[in-house]
Amino acid sequence: MSVAERAAELAPAAPPPLEARDFFLGMRITPLTRRRLDLFKRNKLAFWSLWLFVAIFTLTLFAEFLCNDRPLLIRYDGQFYVPVFTAYSEKEFGGFFEGEAEYRDPFVREMIEEKGWIVWPPVRFDYRTINYDLRRPAPSPPSPTNWLGTDDQARDVLARVVYGIRISILFGFSVVIVSSIIGIVAGATQGYWGGRWDLYFQRFMEIWGSVPTLYVIIIIASVITPTFMVLLGIFLLWSWMGLVGLVRTEFIRARNFDYVRAARALGCSDWVVMLRHILPNAMVSSMTMLPFMLSGSVTLLSGLDFIGYGLPVGSPSLGELVLQARNNLHAPWLGFTAFLTLGSLLMLLVFIGEGVRDAFDPRKNVA
Amino acid sequence: MSVVDVSQGSGAGAPGTHLIEVKDLSVSFRIGRNNIEAVRGVSFHIDKGETVALVGESGSGKSVTALSILQLLPYPKAFHPTGSIKFNGQELLGAPDKELQRIRGNKISMIFQEPMTSLNPLHTVEKQIAESLFLHRHVTKAQARARVLELLHLVGIKEPEKRLGSFPHTLSGGQRQRVMIAMALANEPDLLIADEPTTAVDVTIQAQILKLLEEIQKRMGMAILFITHELGIVRKLANRTYVMYQGKLVEEGDTATLFAKPKHEYTRTLLAAEPKPRRDKAPENTPIILQTTDLKVHFPRKGGLLGRTIDYVRAVDGVSMAVRAGHTLGVVGESGSGKTTLGLAILRLLRSEGSIQFGGRELQGLGFRELRPLRKEMQVVFQDPYGSLSPRLSVCQIIEEGLVVHDKSLSWEQRRAVVAEAMREVGLDPATMDRYPHEFSGGQRQRISIARALVLKPRLIVLDEPTSALDRTVQVQILDLLRGLRERHGLTYLFISHDLKVVRSIADHVIVMRDGVIVEQGTTEDVLERPKTAYAAALVKASFDLVADDSGAVRG
Secondary structure, three states: OOOOHHHHHHOOOOOOOOOOEEEOEEEEOOOHHHHHHHHHOOHHHHHHHHHHHHHHHHHHOOOOHHHHHOEEEEEEEEEEEEOOOOOOOOOHHHOOOOOOOOOOOOHHHHHHHHHHEEEEOOOOOOOEEOOOOOOOOOOOOOOOOOOOEEEEEEEHHHHHHHHHHHHHHHHHHHHHHHHHHHHHHHHHHHHHHHHHHHHHHHHHHHHHHHHHHEEEEEEEEOOOOOHHHHHEEEHHHHHHHHHHHHHHHHHHHHHOOOHHHHHHHOOHHHHHHOOOOOOOOHHHHHHHHHHHHHHHHHHHHHHHHHHHHHOOOOOOOOOHHHHHHHOOOOHHHHHHHHHHHHHHHHHHHHHHHHHHHHHHHOOOOOO | OOOOOOOOOOOOOOOOOOEEEEEEEEEEEEEEEEEEEEEEEEEEEEEEOEEEEEEEEOOOHHHHHHHHOOOOOOOEEEEOOOOOOOOOOOOOOOOOHHHHHEEEOOEEEEEEEHHHHHHOOOOOHHHHHHHHHHHHOOOOHHHHHHHHHHHHHHHOOOOHHHHHHOOOOOOOHHHEEEEEEHHHOOOOOOOEEEOOOOOOOOHHHHHHHHHHHHHHHHHHEEEEEEEEOOHHHHHHOEEEEEEEEEEEEEEEEEHHHHHOOOOOOOOHHHHHHHOOOOOOOOOOOOEEEEEEEEEEEEEEEEOOOOOOOEEEEEEEEEEEEEEEOEEEEEEEOOOOOHHHHHHHHHOOOOOOEEEEOOOOOOOOOOHHHHHHHHHHHHHHHHOOOOOOOOOOHHHHHHHHHHHHHHHHOHHHHHHHHOOOOOOOOHHHHHHHHHOHHOOOOOHHOOOOOOOOHOOOOOOEEEEEEEOOOHHHHHHHHHHHHHHHHHHHHOOOOEEEEEEEEHHHHHEEEEEEEEOEEEEEEEEEEHHHHHOOOHHHHHHHHHHHHHHOOOOOOOOO
């Protein structure tokens, strides 16, 4: 069949329009993105894992409204008070002390409820609240007041888990986002340009990578107090190297592909070629790494907390909970909680990661 | 036809039995929950000492059929719903592995298409060939070495003693193919299955390999099952021919009869699918659009402790040529002659020395920004339809890329309309523009590549072997397309190819390259019909008559 015949056979040149104009979260997306979204949705396990993860993450982001020893709202003497946001002294409710009101104190509570009412969060404990009226010595087993029991400092385990999850996820995300940006840029430029830049950067990474990370963290932790930001900084010094090798290999492989040559022949700049033509292909292998990096940094942080070189004493952390569980084998609720929390968190991340990877795979078809 | 001997395991093959008897063979593949039928009810036979060809385009099931003879398919993903394959009366289908291993490489051996990947890069020539000797015969090391030398001599490798310790990467494509044939012949098989053994090599090497196979068959008297999509080879080699189409045998018979009186429509299409010499005339007295003067591309060869440059590989060594607007210049030569490098250098995708003038402007020395507007006017189409399209971009994104770079004022809708127009022009359905490249066939992908080049309305397109990876029938369609586009848009082509038949059908002028220099140039008619140099003559003979050249003008 000749070209002319074929061309005549087809309808007048019109792009397939309407369905292509698709919106997702208010952004116009290409049919390709739609297809990837559809693929992800079809993977039920990943799809529900994502929802569950988002739900957990959102809830824990508002941990102060879930687990707090201060009420959400107080009506006292015709006025509204919001103790979640503002510190009120006990005197304002007719007490004796200058300091902040101790709302859990039955005396203060009675005082307020005489002239108004109190709205409490579901769990009336903060991560550092100590429950002084335990019936049994700490660690005490689960009870109507402490749903998951208390640890050996008489603090509520549920409250500590909620705050601990938040800090773990935030830490994990920060590490993954920053280190993948650095890692991908480093890997991409090394692979694409090669030459001296690649040579020297690789040698630098070999030396840098052979520094014993754990000892450095321990040494730094014993000199300065490792706050969240300090730990994040130290982690980032090494974690960015995880993706470099992967991305670099993909770029070396792809830079001689015909479609990369074709793009250069079209007049695309180096950065466009890297971003548009090579990176999407390198992304699949990076994507499969991301959930593992995320769970890896969550595990590492917990590990550091476990051996006592992590976040400052008293911080809510899943690692510290594991440590408590080990020190109090007679209190199995600590162990169960720590294991289930960490385990399901990591599992959700891996399920999501698998779903994302499959959605990016052009060989999968939407039936 | 004689009665089939049914006595199992007689081995020796009673008189009157076919060497290979395939009956009602079907092959299916399990892909997910679906079964794909690759081969459906194929029956054929091969007798002792004859050459049988299995012809069809890619995807017709010819290779799958051949692989099932040796049971080399990925079982259990592949399975045979029906059929039987008898070798000397012995059933091979479902035979135990022990039994099959005795036959593979011993009674039946196979040579493959890709000489680059079918030899183990970590083994020497001697080790590769001797392997099957040690497996099937109880030989000593010295005996094996003697036999390997004999085989290398047989397949025409010069100075075989020196080649024993060579690794595959030091051999040329033709030499590798010879080594592979030597491996297959090591145990003097009764049947040699050749799966497109010449598709990946140059025409000159192809002619040599065909000649070698013929000679060996004469000497050793084995049967050959030749799988190919190239009808020229079939006509030259085969006693009988089977034509496959979509998993079925559509025609069979004596080769001469089949070529003279094809019965099935598909066979007729295949036979008609030969690139015809060009008839239309190029416009005359148009200005020169592209001119190179003493163009050189040298790659430094580093060596020594400090990585100093000790020598240069002269990929292109002083090429001067000119193309007039609306004309097509064919660049021919064997692989390694510098054709592709020349094309890339002209597009300024490789660093080069010497002058490149395009539309009266000197390209050398222009920076990235100055070059960008010119990029719109010179485009490129590559050989491999699989590697030249980014697998993660949709067809629309691939084609519109140039528009995004060069015409930022176009809106999303406008770009899609332009893309749709370009797709229609190359004979693709615009409704498929949001699909990924892997959903298209090789010919369709090549059309996408052409659309990508075309969408910018260039003046010059460098076509780097655009039809080499395609079946003949598709090749002819793509050539038709290219000719039509040239006429409609007044395009100028630089057509790089090793296939002179294709070049003859599209080019006005031809340059013949060897080792980076032009050895002959002139009008297509002059060069292809009255070649002046021995090298050009050898190329012509190998392309059109499949005759190997013995004068030494080409290397093996």
